[in-house]
Amino acid sequence: MTAVTSKTDFDYAFDATKGIQRNNLPPFAQRMRKAADLVWEEGYQQPFIRELGEGTLQRERFAFYLLQDFRYVNDYARVHALGLAKTTDPEIMAFMLKVQNGALQVETEVHRSYLASYGITEEQMNNVRQSAFARAYTSNILSIAYGKDILDILVAVLPCAWVYADYGYRLAAEFADTLDDNPYKSWVDMYKTDEFWQDSVWLLDHIEKLVADASEERKRELIDIFVTGVENEYMFWASAYDMQYTWKSEWNQER
Numbered sequence: 001m002t003a004v005t006s007k008t009d010f011d012y013a014f015d016a017t018k019g020i021q022r023n024n025l026p027p028f029a030q031r032m033r034k035a036a037d038l039v040w041e042e043g044y045q046q047p048f049i050r051e052l053g054e055g056t057l058q059r060e061r062f063a064f065y066l067l068q069d070f071r072y073v074n075d076y077a078r079v080h081a082l083g084l085a086k087t088t089d090p091e092i093m094a095f096m097l098k099v100q101n102g103a104l105q106v107e108t109e110v111h112r113s114y115l116a117s118y119g120i121t122e123e124q125m126n127n128v129r130q131s132a133f134a135r136a137y138t139s140n141i142l143s144i145a146y147g148k149d150i151l152d153i154l155v156a157v158l159p160c161a162w163v164y165a166d167y168g169y170r171l172a173a174e175f176a177d178t179l180d181d182n183p184y185k186s187w188v189d190m191y192k193t194d195e196f197w198q199d200s201v202w203l204l205d206h207i208e209k210l211v212a213d214a215s216e217e218r219k220r221e222l223i224d225i226f227v228t229g230v231e232n233e234y235m236f237w238a239s240a241y242d243m244q245y246t247w248k249s250e251w252n253q254e255r
Contacts, residue, residue, distance in 0.1 A: 010034035020201045022169070026208045028219065032155075035223050036230040043234040044167055048241040053171040055182035062184065063118045065240035067128040070115070072236070075138035076160065077103040082145035083153040092150060095202060099157075132246050133239040137232035144225065151210045154203055155222045159229030162200040168192040 010030040018024050025033060033040070043049065048065070051057035077100045084096040115125055130138075144156045168191025172179065179185050190196065211219060239245075245252050 010037070020204050022166070022197070026204065028208050028211050029204045031219070032158075032223055032226045036159075036227045039227070039231050039234050040163070040166075043163065043230070043237070044170065046234065046238060046241070048237040049167060049171070052184050052187070053175045053182075055175075055178065055184060057184065059118060059183075061241050061243060063115065063120060064243045065237065066114050066118075067120070067125065068131055068134045068236065068240060070112075070125055071128055071130050072134055072138060073103040075142060076157070079141050079145040079153065079157060082142075083150055083157075086145075086153065087150045089150075092154075092206065095206075099199065129245060131239050131244065133232075133235045133244070137229075137236055140228065140232065151207065151214075152222065152225060154207050154210070155225045156229060158200065158203045158207065159226060159233055161196075161203060163230060163233045164191045165197040165200050168196065 010025070010033050012030070014026045014030070015024055016026075020026060020029070048057065048061065052062070080096045080100040080103070084093055084100070087093055087096070112122075112125065141156045144152050168188055171188050172192035175182065175188075179188060182188070207222075211222065214222075242249075
């Protein structure tokens, strides 16, 4: 197996002639990625992701993750709907609408197919209890979508797109020799593609343009939004691995 590690030097010159690539990021994208590097890399090494790549992740843990993600994509769609209402740029509007539709249709269908194969009913899917960690994540991005402008919203949704694109790509390369026998191959296949990565490219490109004239204070605010999102991605998977609904396991009781 060949491990695909991230580029830890994010202070290189961006070559605009090559366009945005995984190892050719524009300046503000480099700043965001560098600021999040510690949690980003710890996220890739955490048990949920490692065992998913190895194919050894317990089905119950993956089902817990899928049910929480099923809830997440509905709120993710709402964030994009709010973003659509906060811009007059036709290109941004089209992107927001595309992602909103994808969240409600394509990924939801994947979740339903996966969960049905686990014996989980439609009623369980539609009435799943949201974990405290998932709620913290969605509440954060929804509050940004309601209260801030389109640039904040683009930065808030970027971690979901970029982290998945990076982890899927790296898992596919690292576990290439065993992926065909991995029960989670279809998950890796979904996120490893250049097609999926292009959503991150679009976001990075538009964020870069919108942030060009921003003050240093404003840039730091946006970096904080981004890093918080990456931290929430980490906790989303960590809580799924522990099948943890609340902050303390002894609080995990029926409501």
